[in-house]
Amino acid sequence: xxxxxxxxxxxxxxxxxxxxxxxxxxxxxxxxxxxxxxxxxxxxxxxxxxxxxxxxxxxxxxxxxxxxxxxxxxxxxxxxxxxxxxxxxxxxxxxxxxxxxxxxxxxxxxxxxxxxxxxxxxxxx
Amino acid sequence: xxxxxxxxxxxxxxxxxxxxxxxxxxxxxxxxxxxxxxxxxxxxxxxxxxxxxxxxxxxxxxxxxxxxxxxxxxxxxxxxxxxxxxxxxxxxxxxxxxxxxxxxxxxxxxxxxxxxxxxxxxxxx
DNA sequence: AATAGACTTAACCATCTGGTTAACTATTAC
DNA sequence: GTAATAGTTAACCAGATGGTTAAGTCTATT
Numbered sequence: 001x002x003x004x005x006x007x008x009x010x011x012x013x014x015x016x017x018x019x020x021x022x023x024x025x026x027x028x029x030x031x032x033x034x035x036x037x038x039x040x041x042x043x044x045x046x047x048x049x050x051x052x053x054x055x056x057x058x059x060x061x062x063x064x065x066x067x068x069x070x071x072x073x074x075x076x077x078x079x080x081x082x083x084x085x086x087x088x089x090x091x092x093x094x095x096x097x098x099x100x101x102x103x104x105x106x107x108x109x110x111x112x113x114x115x116x117x118x119x120x121x122x123x124x125x
Numbered sequence: 126x127x128x129x130x131x132x133x134x135x136x137x138x139x140x141x142x143x144x145x146x147x148x149x150x151x152x153x154x155x156x157x158x159x160x161x162x163x164x165x166x167x168x169x170x171x172x173x174x175x176x177x178x179x180x181x182x183x184x185x186x187x188x189x190x191x192x193x194x195x196x197x198x199x200x201x202x203x204x205x206x207x208x209x210x211x212x213x214x215x216x217x218x219x220x221x222x223x224x225x226x227x228x229x230x231x232x233x234x235x236x237x238x239x240x241x242x243x244x245x246x247x248x249x250x
Numbered sequence: 251a252a253t254a255g256a257c258t259t260a261a262c263c264a265t266c267t268g269g270t271t272a273a274c275t276a277t278t279a280c
Numbered sequence: 281g282t283a284a285t286a287g288t289t290a291a292c293c294a295g296a297t298g299g300t301t302a303a304g305t306c307t308a309t310t
Contacts, residue, residue: 009147010147012147012150013145013146013147014145016141016142016144016145017141017142017145019137019141019145019214020137020138020139020140020141020142020144020145021138022134022135022137022138025134025137025214028218029218029221032218032221032222033221078218078222082218082219082222083215083218083219086211086215087212087215087216089144089150090208090211090212090215091212093153093154093157093203093207093208094207094208096154096157096158097157097203097207
């Protein structure tokens with residue numbers, strides 16, 4: 001697993017993983033409507049408060065949420081650039097995917113000979 | 126129904142989870158350049174073939190990749206709509222987040238004293 | 251000071267993940 | 281038919297994840 005391609009890999013891992021949980025997404029949706037405290041965030045979701053706190057920590061580590069402790073409250077809000085790297089990655093993929101049209105020629109040339117595709121001598125023979 | 130922005134929750138769960146793994150993202154990047162077989166996909170990634178197959182299955186379930194078995198090969202390609210629901214969700218969140226400025230009034234009215242939120246103005250720091 | 255409120259930490263638990271190897275099936279080549 | 285190729289399934293494993301309850305800390309109130 002020694003692959004370090006880009007420095008942002010870990011970061012994207014964490015961001016996508018953070019977004020893969022419906023509870024966390026609903027927290028983000030709630031925060032998109034305005035800041036809230038931990039106990040305000042726990043109300044609409046049916047989990048325990050420590051459970052919710054864990055989610056908030058995860059969202060924080062993914063830089064989707066920022067929090068500050070003020071008195072005995074922790075103010076949580078959506079990070080200004082929340083989701084930027086995610087949509088950047090998706091857009092990048094889509095660009096390649098669309099740009100692929102320019103390269104489709106290659107592929108077709110390589111494959112079109114047989115619809116079954118099994119015989120072009122690719123792979124590791 | 127101010128609740129959910131995007132398609133089915135479970136579906137988004139699976140999609141984001143699928144994207145949260147760097148190996149799977151690199152598979153997608155590879156497929157964005159053009160279709161490939163399982164053994165072509167396994168080459169650049171250093172994991173076992175069954176390991177890679179698992180990733181492909183996950184990407185398939187997330188509807189990010191489509192595959193067809195042709196002869197003894199399995200042709201894998203990026204799904205046409207890959208990432209659409211993801212960017213829809215992120216964009217939806219961002220819209221709320223920006224639209225929040227219009228609703229700040231509501232929020233301030235609702236919050237009166239200082240249960241949370243701390244600041245009525247907006248701004249980034 | 252004592253109590254209540256709002257988190258926070260700790261400990262624990264079931265399940266899910268990502269990975270492996272070994273053995274098996276299905277196609278194609280010889 | 282036998283062998284090679286390409287993929288599939290099964291069994292297993294360590295570690296991460298999402299959740300819990302119980303107890304502890306820090307602030308604000310009385």
